[in-house]
Amino acid sequence: MIRLCLRKLKIADNLERRALSFAKSFHEDIKSIQPLTEEASGRKYFRASHDQGTFVVCFDPSTINGHSVFIQRAQELKNANVRVPEILKYDEDSNFTALEDIGNYNLLDVPDFYQKNDVVEKVLLLLNDMQSANLVNLDTTFEMGLESHAKKFSKILCKEFLDLDIYSGYKDLYKRMIPKLLDQKWANCHYDFERRNLHMGADEEIILLDFQDLGFGPIGIDLAGILIDHYYETNLELVSSYSNKFAQLSKFDLSGDEVYEYALWGALQRNLRIMGTLTSLYIHKNKKFRIMDLPRIISNSAIVANEIGESELSNFLSNTVLPEFNGRIKVL
Known part of the structure; x- marks a missing residue:
């Protein structure tokens, strides 16, 4: 274990040195470079400081939806009036990109967020603009991943981590969920359109981050990302109210009730995936930074x-999964 930790530290130090070297190739007068918050995506971010200001260095070795896609999507979104960080420099060989530093103030830092109607409405307007953007060569594999996403919950969180057998009706839930998602309106889909990926600029403009994984999917997925939050207890009255607001401004001809249903089914699919993903990061990669989010998500x-x-699933989550999880994390 000690040897493994030392190896990880060595890799991290080497990456930081490479990030510093890249930063100096863009601005030679770099005074310091500091790692930023770790993300579930595996991308690494650093803040480079110099006498005139700061910028952010991103390292992303992904062969799928990496830097080249990020740069393409940034321009396409900008053309659709979606505010994204400005790209300052890109080095394809090193997998580093220099980006505008938009600061640390993401919407997780906004107190009583869902009581700030004007801010939430700005986010919904940005979501509509993102959905309307002309994006080329979008990934359309959402449907193919539905079964594996549902199994992440049953196999990783329930069985592997909690040693729980999934209830017998879960397969039937999956069969009911498929048409509820596939029959929605589809559009450009971020898949993680949540407050951590939305920053507020100095002029209170909302800025979208981590959009390189944009695909084509049901609109309920991103509605769920912003309306069914991982850090507040779900308030169905507020979800309904903001669903009505989105119906009024959306490019789609939808009623508030339709948007509400789309968001709830999107939330169920999204949360089943996320519960399995965050547990997998903890079990297989020892990444603990989001495991404590799970009780609220459950x-x-x-x-x-x-x-x-879906009362059977609701009861299973409340009466079996949540108590077992809370007992397990006490000894972590």
């Missing part, structure tokens, strides 16, 4: 499941 998923008539 309880909110139970609220959503109950609202859309």
Whole structure:
């Protein structure tokens, strides 16, 4: 274990040195470079400082949806009036990109976020603009991943981590969920359109981040990302109210009730995937930084499941998964 930790430190130090070298190739008068918050995506970010200001260095070795896609999407979104960080420099060989530093103030830092109607409405307007953008060669594999996403919950969180057998009706839930997602309106989909990926600039403009994984999917997925939050107990009245607001401004001809249903089914699919993904990061990569988010995600998923008539799943989450998880994390 000690040897493994030392190896990880050595790799991190080497990456930081490479990030510094890249930063100096863009601005030679770099005074310091500091790692920024770790992300579940595996991308690494650093803040480079010099006498005139700062910029951000991103390292992304991904062969799928890496820097070249990020740069393409940034320009396409900018053309659609979606505010994104300015790209300052890109080095294809090193997998580093220099980006405008938009600061640390993401929407997780906005207190009582869902009581700030003007801010939430700005986010919904940005979502509509993003959905309307002309994006070329979008990934359309969402449908193919539905079964594996559902199994992340049952196999990784329930069985592998909690040693729980999934209830017998779960396969039937999956069969009911598929048409509820596939029959929605589809559009450009971020898949992680949540407050951590939305920053507020100095002029209170909302700035979109981590958009290189944009694909084509049901609009309920991104509605769920912003309306069914991982850090607040789900308030169905507020979800309904903002669903009505989105229906009024959306490019789609939808009623508030339709948007509400889309968001709830999107939340269920999204949360089942995320519960498995965050557990996998903890079990297989020892990444603990989001594991403590799971109790809220589990309880909110139970609220959503109950609202859309999936009482068996709601009861399983509330009465079996949540108590077992809370007992397990006490000894972590």
